[in-house]
Amino acid sequence: MPLLASDSALLDSVRSIKWPARRKSPAGLAGGHLSKVLGVSAEFTQYRGYRQGDDVNRIDWKLLARSNRAYIRLSNDRTVLSTMLLVDASASLAYPSDTNEKWQFARAIAIGLASAAHRGSDPVGLLAATAQGPRRLPPRTRRGVVHEIASVLGEIKPEGSPDLAPLLPMLRSAGRIAIISDFLGDADALLKVAGQLSASGKEVHAIHVIHANELNPPKKTTLLTDPEDAEMKRPMTENTRRRYMSNFQEWREQLARDWIMTGSYYNTVVTSEPLPHALRRVAIPQTTSGGTGG
């Protein structure tokens, strides 16, 4: 599927957005993120006493002459951060049924983040949870990978109730994982696996996609049906609407607390807000140890 005109406009609008790593990355190829390993680049960081086995060429001879002690120069190393996008393509994203605005917004968020990561020379890949099974694109740095991601997402029709938690261990090789979902499926299992990944040093981003109508449903009496469970029917009236909004807000606050407790970065994006704003909130660091947005 070729790149859509709207996708080109989207890529143009997010051209200035960068997605720096929130933590130091493990050693790897040279890239734009600070590495955990101190290297030998020209960017001086600190001295360390010479130990047996160190390369004698790294000894600072001038300092040795002044202090009569041998030190070697250390510098920050920069590396790439392999990024994987886990996109939820369940039926709850296909809302409203006529425009699929929620899915289109989630797709745009995924493409925008992929573009931002790719612009930082990071390998970026995709894992989409669909009713027909996972669709995977391994992380790559080559030109055109963003277009490939956009094409794969464009071919997906959100339906069914695929689980995300079983797919998350498949992303252990990535240094940064972005989960784009409405978290209405296996949220508890997902939290558990995400917590394990975060504890193992992965940078996990939870991006909660919400449609504006979910935050503020229309004030009319309707019989509502869950797209993932046709048996679940609830009436939306003036009285139940107030209680719905209260319950939904309470759930979102609890969800944000749970994600932050796992050491992940939680952000809420609403379909009514401009996409660049939502992407900047996700990509630009807000706190040093996880944060919320939306």
Add this chain to the structure above:
Amino acid sequence: MTFLFPGFLIAAGAVSMGVVVLHFLITQQPKSEDLPTVRFVPDVPARSTSLAIKPSDLWLLLLRVIAIMLIGAAFAQPILTPQHQTVARIVVVDASRGVGSMAELADSAAKYANGAAALIIADSLAYEVPSASFNDSISALSTKPASIRKGSLSPALITAMRAGARVREQADSIELVVISPFVNESRDAALSPVRALWPGTISNVKVAAASSADASAVPAEVVWVSSDNSPLWSARETPDTVGAVRADDVVLVAPFVRNFKPTETLDSTTRVFARWPDGEPAGLETVTASGCIRTLGLTMPSGGDVALRPDFIRLQAKINEPCGVFKDFTSISDETMSEIAGSGGLASIDDIQPKASKMTPLVPWLLAAALLLVLFELFVRRRIEQGAQQKEEALAIQDNAKEKAA
């Protein structure tokens, strides 16, 4: 009890049936839509369109139906009719100047008025006698002198028709009896079309007419009121100006100054001879033993050419006309009598339109009762809604408690 407009009652019954059907149907059918976060909507029973096997709020339904039926009954205008007769009789007594013997007239009236539903006494005007005063009015006929007013059968028949619209609920048919000397002067151009409006026969009871000697012309005495020369007139506190005066078919347009007004008590021997444009009397004619006196409460304008105009000359001739010159006591022809009597049977109440312009006495009570019921229904409905809301809130608290416990 009968109803003047039973169609309204039938319509109210139909509306009540609709209300009952709507009550047994759940009125609100929620539109079905998708919402991914529907799980956060409280799980309260959803309403759908179906017949309720166990109807709730029967009190509300009862109140609504009764209120609608009361409103329908009020528009249908119920009448309480304790006695229903086969035939109701309306008696018209012509007591005009054409009657030869008032005693004979009273005898005939007493004979037919016994058990009658309505009694109408007429000369140039007609009025209906209240049922409690039938005997007194008939007795008064025999004792009082003959009227000076010219008879007219048309207004008498119109008054009888109005009475027929009122008494139509008391009987199946209506008999109309006219007791009159049936002289020619009581017949006017409107008599035939007015008679055609009555849907049944008319029983003509002829009494003796006045003698032709009474119909002789007598010169009139004319008095122009100046200050206090007539007990029939009094000076106005503030004289005003009027633009014309009218006597029968003669009209004189001129700037008159109205200085006098009639005294409030005029006896039966006095009639209005001329009027101002606003209907106030400008001249009175009083019958005397020797003839009549015409007193004119108008003052001729002092300036202008009024006295030279043809209208003034005609007015003057009208004022000076002999008294009683228009009396015609000859009997109506047999052909006209047959036309008045008509053919067929008595008037059926189905052919007589009910009185529509006036409410029956029960109507305000019915409307007030309906209003009270509507207000009571509002009160009951609010109580029920409050109860339902409290129940829902209690359920919500229980749900929250269960969730927290879980």
